[in-house]
Amino acid sequence: MQSENPIIADLVKLANAAAGTVAGVTREAREAGRERVKEALGGMDFVSREEFDAVKDMAARARSEADALSARVAMLEARLAAKD
Structure with missing residues (x-):
């Protein structure tokens, strides 16, 4: 039998939302870094x-x-x- 504690359920939802947000921010930071490197290298004459x-x-x-x-x-x- 599982007890339904609304505080724990809310904390779990909050943790899941935070994990999703962190993953999204990480992905965006990685993409922004790639774009900056491409721009920096694109201006060089190779x-x-x-x-x-x-x-x-x-x-x-x-x-x-x-x-x-x-x-x-x-x-x-x-x-x-x-x-x-």
């Missing part, structure tokens, strides 16, 4: 991985070409020095 890899490959090719040209210039300078 490049995609594909763009980064493309520029990295271009820089590697340019470095190789510069090394080859540097070796060729050194060879030509050596030929000129040998003729003198």
Whole structure:
């Protein structure tokens, strides 16, 4: 047999309502935080991985070409020095 105490029933209802409110506030705070992070990161200029890899490959090719040209210039300078 269960006794119906109106004070306990009211306290239980109050606790349930408070738990629901806390859950809602937590959810809203989480969403607001996500939105702020998205706004902060959205204003920054990030490049995609594909763009980064493309520029990295271009820089590697340019470095190789510069090394080859540097070796060729050194060879030509050596030929000129040998003729003198």
